[in-house]
Amino acid sequence: MASYYIALSLHILGATIWAGGHLILATTILPRALREHRAAAVSEFERSFERIGLPALAVQIVTGLWLANHLLGAPGNWFHDNPIAHVIQIKLGLLVLTLALAIHARLRVVPKLSDDTLPTLAWHIRLVTVVAVLFVLAGASIRFGGYPAFGG
Numbered sequence: 353m354a355s356y357y358i359a360l361s362l363h364i365l366g367a368t369i370w371a372g373g374h375l376i377l378a379t380t381i382l383p384r385a386l387r388e389h390r391a392a393a394v395s396e397f398e399r400s401f402e403r404i405g406l407p408a409l410a411v412q413i414v415t416g417l418w419l420a421n422h423l424l425g426a427p428g429n430w431f432h433d434n435p436i437a438h439v440i441q442i443k444l445g446l447l448v449l450t451l452a453l454a455i456h457a458r459l460r461v462v463p464k465l466s467d468d469t470l471p472t473l474a475w476h477i478r479l480v481t482v483v484a485v486l487f488v489l490a491g492a493s494i495r496f497g498g499y500p501a502f503g504g
């Protein structure tokens with residue numbers, strides 16, 4: 353029970369940092385940077401946010417996998433056709449999307465970042481933010497029994 357409480361608390365704390373940080377970036381820092389045509393405003397925020405945001409994402413992954421194992425047992429069960437497994441499948445899909453966007457931004461977009469290329473990074477930021485919110489919605493659905501069926 354104690355380890356479940358610790359893992360869930362760390363998971364929720366990580367969610368506030370990851371989703372909250374991206375929402376602040378996407379809704380306040382980014383619009384101003386685009387208006388002022390100043391990519392540096394985004395890089396400055398990202399440099400400070402990285403220090404807490406990346407460890408928070410790592411904590412999400414570790415505690416998320418632990419919680420999935422706690423709820424459903426071995427990873428083989430995570431791909432069965434039941435409402436909780438559907439949520440885990442969605443979360444794993446969102447994780448792949450987040451990592452793909454982060455790697456693409458790091459390797460392709462950030463090295464060429466300038467005031468003129470900021471709109472490309474802006475789309476990455478908006479997408480990662482939407483995915484972060486979807487993570488929260490999927491996570492909270494577990495309390496209601498998960499998603500019964502994909503097809504309705």
Ligand code: HEM
Pocket residue numbers: 360363364366367368370371409412413415416417419420423440443444447484487488489490491492494495
């Ligand atoms: C940035 C990524 C993530 C965010 C923002 C996030 C967010 C959340 C939130 C808000 C909850 C609801 C907690 C509650 O019941 O109050 C939750 C639950 C949960 N998440 Fe995540 N999550 C993330 C990644 C993951 C990953 C990668 C997995 C593993 C596949 C995962 C597995 C779970 C599980 C199993 C629960 C249910 C815990 C329980 O009620 O026992 N999460 N998540």
